[in-house]
Amino acid sequence: MTLPRALLSLLRPLSLLLLACLSPLAHSERLRIVSDDWAPYLFQENGQPKGIDYEVTNEVFKRLGVDVQWEFMPWKRCLAMIQQGLADGVMDIFRVDSRQAYMVYPDEPMSDVEFVLYQSRTRRHAVQALEDLAGLTVGTSPGYAYGNAFNESTLFRRESAPSHEANFGKLALGRIDLLITDRKVGRYLSRRLGLDQQVEALPLVIARQTQYLGLARKPGREQLAQAFSDELRRFKLEPGYAAINARYIGEDAIPFAVEQQERSTR
Missing domain, CATH: 3.40.190.10 (Periplasmic binding protein-like II)
Structure with a gap:
């Protein structure tokens, strides 16, 4: 207030x-x-x-x-x-x-902060809930917590990268299926890296x-x-x-x- x-x-x-x-x-x-x-x-x-x-x-x-x-x-x-x-x-x-x-x-x-998932525009995934991540690999950042539901889920694999930029690079190369980051961070970095036409944020909000x-x-x-x-x-x-x-x-x-x-x- x-x-x-x-x-x-x-x-x-x-x-x-x-x-x-x-x-x-x-x-x-x-x-x-x-x-x-x-x-x-x-x-x-x-x-x-x-x-x-x-x-x-x-x-x-x-x-x-x-x-x-x-x-x-x-x-x-x-x-x-x-x-x-x-x-x-x-x-x-x-x-x-x-x-x-x-x-x-x-x-x-x-x-x-609003944590969302980013995907490649050429390798889209129908994700509307955490359960839809089953069998996929999601890029994360070391030391970050994205809420208990995401952090503790055994349905999908979490793969850490040394930097947020590295995660976007792996996503663009198809080495991970999705990545998780703050919406503003993702928008800023994708533009700065010249990837804004290659990647996109999903509507699902993992945590605020x-x-x-x-x-x-x-x-x-x-x-x-x-x-x-x-x-x-x-x-x-x-x-x-x-x-x-x-x-x-x-x-x-x-x-x-x-x-x-x-x-x-x-």
């Missing part, structure tokens, strides 16, 4: 008060945030970080006076780094109860999940998470937020106020 502008304006003094109580670490050192390539949300291009959630996060932390250092690595390593306290935050992670012991989440999510900035649980991080959440909620109401989305997904840009969807895990 989107808060009224008047209420949001009243929250700004509270955010400033919270920032005053933040750990000195947040002010004296950069926050080290890790993630994998997850275009168009967050990715590297010519060695430079880009993406919707990258730009939004930088703007929010800039307003809070917090400096950020970004590092990209495989998703499994991201999870290990945050769990071991070797990184200060991880971007675009799903909210999971088992991570509460070592991670703090802002209340306001970064964005929503909400992704967040996750902060390592350290002194002062609860206050930082609250301040980040308040400022992110305000920024989503501004034209600048829609402009960032439009740069990456054009006509598919989401409106200022983002509806909440069900939560799960990446």
